[in-house]
Amino acid sequence: MSDLQATMPGLIYDLGMNNGDDSDFYLKRGFRVVAVEANPALCELAEARFADAIAAGELTIIKAAIGDHDGEVTFHVNLDNHHWSSTDINWAGRDQSACEAITVDCISLASLYRRHGVPHFMKIDVEGADMMVLEQVVRAPALPDFISIEDCRFGFDYARLMAEAGYQVFQLVDQSGIGGTHDPATGHVFPQGSSGLFGPDLPQAWEPYQDFVETYATTVRTREGVRLAPRTRWWDIHVARHSQNKETTP
Numbered sequence: 001m002s003d004l005q006a007t008m009p010g011l012i013y014d015l016g017m018n019n020g021d022d023s024d025f026y027l028k029r030g031f032r033v034v035a036v037e038a039n040p041a042l043c044e045l046a047e048a049r050f051a052d053a054i055a056a057g058e059l060t061i062i063k064a065a066i067g068d069h070d071g072e073v074t075f076h077v078n079l080d081n082h083h084w085s086s087t088d089i090n091w092a093g094r095d096q097s098a099c100e101a102i103t104v105d106c107i108s109l110a111s112l113y114r115r116h117g118v119p120h121f122m123k124i125d126v127e128g129a130d131m132m133v134l135e136q137v138v139r140a141p142a143l144p145d146f147i148s149i150e151d152c153r154f155g156f157d158y159a160r161l162m163a164e165a166g167y168q169v170f171q172l173v174d175q176s177g178i179g180g181t182h183d184p185a186t187g188h189v190f191p192q193g194s195s196g197l198f199g200p201d202l203p204q205a206w207e208p209y210q211d212f213v214e215t216y217a218t219t220v221r222t223r224e225g226v227r228l229a230p231r232t233r234w235w236d237i238h239v240a241r242h243s244q245n246k247e248t249t250p
Contacts, residue, residue: 007145008117015133016125018083020046021194027053028186034116038075038104039085060116066126066133067106072161075104083193084127109136121146121198134158138165143241146199147193148173151235155216156223158237163209167239170212171202172219176233179203197238202238 012026014167017035019042026033027050037043042240053059065073067089076092076099078084085099086092093099122144124133130149137143143166151172159170179192183201190196195201207215220235221227229235 005057005212006118006142007120009120011117011119013112013116013119013122013144015123016127017046017061018042018125020049021191022101022123023050023059024188025183025190025194025196027058027189029183030187032057033059034062034108034112035059036062036064036066038063038087039077039082040102040104041077042082042250044161049169061216062107062112064105064107066109066112066129068108068132068136069106070108070111071106072103073106074101076101077106080249084128086129088128109133109140113142115141118142119144121148123148123195123198125150125195128152130154131157131161134161137162143167145242146238146240148195148198148236148238150175151220151237153221153225155220155235155237156213159209159216162237167241169206169208169240169243171213171238171240172205172215173202173236173238174233198238199240206240206243 008169010032012033014023014033014035017023017037023033023035040063043061043223046061047054050059065075067073073087075087076088076089078092078097080097084092084094119142124130124147126133130152138161178190178194178196181196182189183197219222220229
């Protein structure tokens with residue numbers, strides 16, 4: 001069993017692997033990746049795409065939904081837009097899109113930690129289950145050094161919970177501008193829809209919690225819930241345990 005009191009510097013969790021574009025970048029940066037994805041079709045495509053990395057032990061694909069328990073759960077595959085697939089039918093079926101309900105395995109964050117260790121960085125993009133994952137982060141014996149969370153209308157709650165957990169600095173990243181940018185360290189070009197850079201490599205300044213809340217409230221949506229940004233823009237919230245970190249590669 002891994003030491004759950006400390007993070008593993010060379011490990012990344014990709015929660016919500018989807019088509020694997022984020023895992024591809026993390027592998028190019030030399031990290032070992034544990035990727036969780038509930039959609040069997042996407043897992044099959046990723047197994048073919050990353051066959052060499054899987055064989056080398058650099059990538060582990062967990063074919064399951066991330067949940068608050070181990071077992072099985074109903075997963076709704078959106079047939080029009082696989083990015084919207086979710087364990088929450090209201091989330092998956094937005095805009096009256098077509099969905100197919102299937103039964104998939106479910107794994108908790110605690111089980112992932114026991115099997116693989118606490119990651120240096122954890123990307124969370126799990127379509128409606130993000131808060132459930134963050135609540136497990138808070139209860140765990142150790143915190144990842146960095147986390148990114150897709151902002152899905154609950155940014156104030158996400159930031160508050162992470163501040164209460166002990167994360168010191170925050171950054172708001174406009175995901176709509178990631179496509180076509182590149183990683184200076186590897187030359188990797190980020191496809192549209194990928195998460196992009198993380199940790200100390202992020203280009204903007206990190207902010208303490210109260211400053212971040214003000215940035216969010218004047219950029220994305222007001223404290224009363226009124227959206228400010230056009231819907232063509234979407235955001236990730238990045239958090240860090242410490243105000244200064246120098247290393248992002250193993």
